[in-house]
Amino acid sequence: MTGGAEGLRAEHVTVAVNGRPLVRDVSLDVAPGEVVGLVGPNGAGKSTLLRTFYRALRPTSGRVLLGGDDVWRMPGKRLARRLAAVLQDTGGEFELSVYDVVAMGRTPHKRAFQGDDDTDRGIISAALAELEAAHLADAPFDRLSGGEKQRVLIARALAQRTGTLVLDEPTNHLDLRHQIDALRLVGRLGVTAVIALHDLNLAAAHCDRICVLDGGRLVAAGAPGEVLTPELLAEVYRVDAEVGEHPRTGLTQITVLPDRSSAKPGGGPVDRR
Template identity: 50%
Template sequence: MDLRIADLSVTLAGREIVRSLSLEVGSGTVVGLVGPNGSGKSTVLRTVYRALRPDAGTIRLDDTDLATLSRRDGARRIAAMPQDAGADLDFTVAELVALGRAPHLTGNRALGPEDREVCRRAMARLDVLDLADRGVLSLSGGERQRVVAARALAQDPELLVLDEPTNHLDVAHQLGLLAVLRDSGATVLVVLHDLNLAAAVCDRIGVLDEGRLVAAGTPADVLTEGLVAQVFGVDTRVVTHPETGAVQLLFTLPTSPPHRRGAS
């Protein structure tokens, strides 16, 4: 399913957070949003998974305006992983992942064998199958993050929307999660702070600054030394990964705290 965001604007507490943003995410591709803190990345995601209502603009899956979908239909088609998503109640891991199947159940139907197999595969792919009987609140931050990702995967959505899914994860599990996203078959919109991870996993990258989309394209087209200096206020050298050919950034340690334009 293609995701099309057109002329999106969002105002919160009297401040325009997202300004006339348009972005397309092709079916089955991974598109990353990057940008400084406060640039509007999470707000864009929250409008896509309908936690926020935009002031202007449209968001479509193929030809369907997301605003017209019922809650159940929306949950069947879109799975969201917000920042630091977790559980307030101490479900077991298996119970929390099984919540991903809820949009697909009608009436009081319990999980069937196929649903349980979907959950088992999701837990196995995120390396949490051995935690299935553990209480979620007993887990480390990284373990809990992988469980929430497994719940989103078990939802079997057309669109995966993830906000910093690699938070709390060690390097091996960061790479493992991103590999799962690439292989999921879903259309993926993901916010990442690590520009090198974004370059490695994303087909395209959108760069936000002060609520506007200032660049969009392949990692090689977008992650240039000039743009990174302009938007993030840091000096870099762009190199190519010797095996994959992916763009990689080498950062220069600043001699003083970064000072971005407009800062006081």
């Protein structure tokens, strides 16, 4: 990435839609080059908060700062040179080739109607190669599988060459290997990144710090091993879980225990036919 990593900060961000608060007074700091995982149950406010970072949704109150600059006070093109986003929606209606979709990442760095030069073409090709999607370059984007589309959209964000990435469930639709490869790539880039994830083990393995949202509020933040405790998982996710260190990697590992009420007496499986 050519853009330097910058700090990203939410200051007392509240978002209400039709009078209903979706995010409530959230403050968090992401240091330059830090990878932060944003986790929480469905409806916790993760996507809503991320939308305020890339200016898809204006906070009802509070502000978002990138490198000390209010994102809502800077020109959109300037923000796009400094921050790239990968959204949950795969945008399946694009009537473009894969190459053209990834080339859209170069738009913030150009004048109106300026074509691709050799530098742009090199960046686009490198981004596709990073996501193992070079062979898809000429394919129609709207005919790809969900996983292929997701890899192409991550490649588009890489082609944008910013120092900050905001990723909303980037592992959606990806198989296990590509999930791991995508998150390893983010860590390898040296950028500032905020990643909304549902898989807590992936978050623990690939994020420097974890921030937990519940009911629109930030309820915990810190290193994975400090935050992802059995007590927090019971309170926020309503599950019984064991948390420990993986014997080979030393990483925090979460094992959700089965709900005993879902089993027959004697331990037999429940017939759900």
